[in-house]
Amino acid sequence: MLKFKSILNPVTIYSVFVFFMGYSYLPISNDQHKSYYWLTELIFFSSVFSFLAGCFFHRSDPRRFKLPKFTLPMLKILFMLTVILGILIFLLEIVKIGYMPILNLGGGLDVYSEANENLIPFGHYLVLFMALMPSIAYTFWKLKRINFLIFIVVSIIGFFIIVNFLSRQTILLLLLSLFFSYSYFTKVSNMKIILMGLAAVAMFIFVGNLRADSSDVEIVNESLKSYANIDKSVHLSETYVTLYSSKNFTTFDDLVIKTINNSNYGYGIYTLKPIISLLFLDRLGLVYYDSNYDGFTRLGTYMIEPFSDFHIIGAILFNFLIGYLAMNTFKSFYRKANTSSIVNYSLVVYCMIMAPFTNFYLSFFIWFSILLNALLTNSNLEKKPDSL
Incomplete structure (x- = not known):
């Protein structure tokens, strides 16, 4: 059974995403849907349960991918x-x-x-x-x-x-x-x-x-409300949450409906985007991304890419995988197994915080950073700090 002595664990941090997901049910912006499509709600709940299942399925002894050691x-x-x-x-x-x-x-x-x-x-x-x-x-x-x-x-x-x-x-x-x-x-x-x-x-x-080139809270709030199509009297914090989170869940809902209506399947091109970008397959014209289903650019939360690839099965498997990886990275960091876990877990937490925004798990920068960090911290010369 998992017991956490630190609130920095993946379950606690992921709960922030769950909060924003719940908050999105409040129709503050005129652009928001009054209710979500039934499949969208099913993806919401299955994503949460799959992520938690991945966390609880973690290894008791997380291991590091081995590379040749540097002097x-x-x-x-x-x-x-x-x-x-x-x-x-x-x-x-x-x-x-x-x-x-x-x-x-x-x-x-x-x-x-x-x-x-x-x-x-x-x-x-x-x-x-x-x-x-x-x-x-x-x-x-x-x-x-x-x-x-x-x-x-x-x-x-x-x-x-x-x-x-x-x-x-x-x-x-x-x-x-x-x-x-x-x-x-x-x-x-x-x-x-x-x-x-x-x-x-x-x-x-x-x-x-x-x-926004202004220090006046009211001016900034009115400007953001106009951009978010909000005509209700709300605080700046509510405007920010609606603009940068709630509307993204509506975008996700739109993309789910469009994907289902058009029977669109990406078959991995969205989930494997970092590898495709690294090999320049998209720039060579071997892989084509339809802008109508571009969840990363349109900001459709982190859930849309795996769904665009394999629908509900993709969403379930992807969330299980990131839950599993997040918990193992956390355990490496918490147990001070190696210093590479510092940046790795920072990236994991960063992706979870940005989850209501878009899918940074599939950003090439994240995987580029993991690789370069592995090279920079790949040494037998580490001095293990005292345990917490």
């Missing part, structure tokens, strides 16, 4: 090479944009849109990976692989690069990974975790205000 000099070279490449690609993107985004807030420019329109294909994944470098640098410092000064410099560079793109989800990943690296080596109480969670929510709203 300390090789790890340091790979570490510095990752940082340098991340900086260089970031600078190239700044040249394409024509200005430093963070220094041009309030200048009448659509900074967020312009920054995202001038990204370097594939190379930008290394820029995004800089969100994880402060966490990895902290781990390297605690294991005495680098000195404190290098940790501070890498952290400052990572923060500066990520903040420049004003992407709340990437800033969230940076903070999550840094928190998990800290909690891996230092015991953190549940109360501190809750306070940090509230701070993350405050950060989300603050960055949203920066992007």
Whole structure:
């Protein structure tokens, strides 16, 4: 039987998704459905039960995928090479944009849109990976692989690069990974975790205000209400939840109905999208994605891709799998089996938090990060910290 001493376990974190799913039944936006299609509700409940079943089916002794071990000099070279490449690609993107985004807030420019329109294909994944470098640098410092000064410099560079793109989800990943690296080596109480969670929510709203180029809560709220098609009197927090979560469940409902009516099956092209992207099968024209069923772009929650592939069976199997993997990753992290579990579990938690938004489990960046993290932390030189 599972017993959790930490609220950071997958079941607790997944309950946030369940809360947002329940909240979506409140028709706050005029775009929301008054009720869901019966199959949509069946997917809701089967997804939850399948995820929990996967969690309880976890291994008692989670094991790490074995790769050839690197020497300390090789790890340091790979570490510095990752940082340098991340900086260089970031600078190239700044040249394409024509200005430093963070220094041009309030200048009448659509900074967020312009920054995202001038990204370097594939190379930008290394820029995004800089969100994880402060966490990895902290781990390297605690294991005495680098000195404190290098940790501070890498952290400052990572923060500066990520903040420049004003992407709340990437800033969230940076903070999550840094928190998990800290909690891996230092015991953190549940109360501190809750306070940090509230701070993350405050950060989300603050960055949203920066992007809206206003610090007035009412102005921001009215702007978001207009965008979300809300004419009711609601608080800013309700507007955010409706816009970034509830409407996505309606999109999911629309996609389910369209998929069923057209008897559409993806047969794995959506679930295997990271591999397809890596092999450029879509760019070569060997795999075609119909924009009408593009749940990732249309923001149809994390459940739509496996359903688009194999309908209800796909949703059940996918949720069981991520429940199984989430619990095993958590156990590796909690038992301090290896330092690679720090970033890996950060990515798992990140995907679960973003679940009401879209499916980051199937994002190429997530799998790219898992691979690069495995290389950076692949050593026999780890010093195991004291148990919690």
